[in-house]
Amino acid sequence: MNAPHILIVDADILVRTPLAEYLRECGYTVIEAVDSVEAQALLTDKPSAVDLVLADVGGEDRSGFALARWIRERFPDIRVILAGSIGGSVEKAVGLCEDGPALSKPYDHRVVLERIQRLRAARKGAPV
Numbered sequence: 001m002n003a004p005h006i007l008i009v010d011a012d013i014l015v016r017t018p019l020a021e022y023l024r025e026c027g028y029t030v031i032e033a034v035d036s037v038e039a040q041a042l043l044t045d046k047p048s049a050v051d052l053v054l055a056d057v058g059g060e061d062r063s064g065f066a067l068a069r070w071i072r073e074r075f076p077d078i079r080v081i082l083a084g085s086i087g088g089s090v091e092k093a094v095g096l097c098e099d100g101p102a103l104s105k106p107y108d109h110r111v112v113l114e115r116i117q118r119l120r121a122a123r124k125g126a127p128v
Helices: 013-025 036-045 063-074 087-096 109-122
Strands: 005-009 029-033 052-056 079-083
Touching: 005 013, 005 036, 013 029, 013 109, 029 036, 036 052, 036 063, 052 063, 052 109, 063 079, 079 109
Parallel strands: 005 029, 005 052, 052 079
Antiparallel strands: none
C-alpha cells in the first residue's frame, strides 16, 4: 500500500511546517497550503494528487469547515481530518469527518500519524 498524499491546510507556518516535516520523515508525501483558497486551487488543479486533507478550523472565518464541506461535495474519496481548538466545534467536525472529533492544536505529531494510519487501515488496502 502506497503512502497517501496529505494536504495540510494551516495559516500558522510554525504549526504547519514541523508537522509536514514529521509526516515526510514517516514516508508520506505532504503538500502545504496556507488557507482554504489555496487548498481549493490545489485540489481543483490536481485532485488525484491528494488522498487526505488535514485542515485547521481556526481563524475568524472558520474556513476549515467550509473547506471540508467543499471537499465532501466535490471529492468524496478524499478523507478529511479537522484540527483546531475543539470547544463547540466538535459537533460540526463530527458531521464532516469520517473519523470522529477533530484534533486539537498544538498537534501531537504521533497522534496525527496514528489518525492517518487508522484511516488508511479502514480503507482496506486503498490509499487514504
